[in-house]
């Protein structure tokens with residue numbers, strides 16, 4: 305997961321999805337004409353989405369955009385790769401689920417700013433098991449009246465493929481904790497209801513919360529495999545001489561598991577052993593009420 309250069313080369317699907325979301329949503333947020341706003345990107349990874357997709361969508365009045373990530377490697381890479389855009393764009397290392405947020409670099413910076421006006425997060429929050437603390441922290445990082453646009457994976461055949469692999473005696477020893485890498489709402493029968501409940505518990509007013517299906521066709525099977533393997537938490541545990549077999553087995557399971565997502569996948573695509581990545585994501589637009597003082 306923490307391979308910034310490789311990830312930035314293999315995230316075409318995420319970039320396509322974020323571009324679509326920003327095209328539709330960036331202009332819907334309330335941007336101030338008078339105030340120089342401060343914006344945060346939670347779980348920015350290698351910073352390419354922050355610098356190349358988010359920053360150009362922000363009004364020129366935005367005085368600072370902060371990308372932050374739990375991974376020091378990601379933050380180091382992002383800061384070096386986008387140094388030319390500093391100090392308007394800067395990167396900090398902090399866990400969004402930190403129990404003592406004010407003591408972290410992000411918490412301290414937010415205090416100096418008196419809070420962020422906007423928070424964005426793309427494809428990061430489903431990695432965070434402690435949703436309650438993460439959402440409460442996002443709420444506390446915002447100014448009263450501040451808005452957040454959050455995009456996270458709800459479900460994907462990739463995770464079913466992990467479980468199928470975990471049940472395979474050949475791979476089970478490397479994947480005993482497969483369930484701890486599942487998106488938090490994967491097993492929910494109503495992800496919108498469950499995520500909305502967490503958002504409300506954190507203190508947010510919800511303007512929109514929905515599940516959308518997304519698919520992206522990679523040019524080749526190799527591109528598809530590279531993109532899924534860069535995020536695969538188990539591959540590095542597998543001895544090098546077995547890694548190709550592991551990847552091939554994963555791809556076979558993935559094709560099989562796609563069949564369970566018939567609303568996302570046409571029968572025709574299933575039959576073609578195609579190179580399409582599928583997931584459903586949760587997209588939400590929330591606001592911190594004006595009366596909030598947390």
Ligand SMILES: C[S@@+](CC[C@H](N)C(=O)[O-])C[C@H]1O[C@@H](n2cnc3c(N)ncnc32)[C@H](O)[C@@H]1O
Pocket residue numbers: 315318319322346347348349350353372373374375378398399400401425426427428429431432
């Ligand atoms: C799939 S990458 C997404 C990167 C980028 N937002 C994008 O859209 O390409 C997920 C990122 O979330 C980060 N992440 C995971 N858990 C986190 C946490 N608790 N706090 C902050 N970042 C986290 C990971 O380190 C990783 O860089």
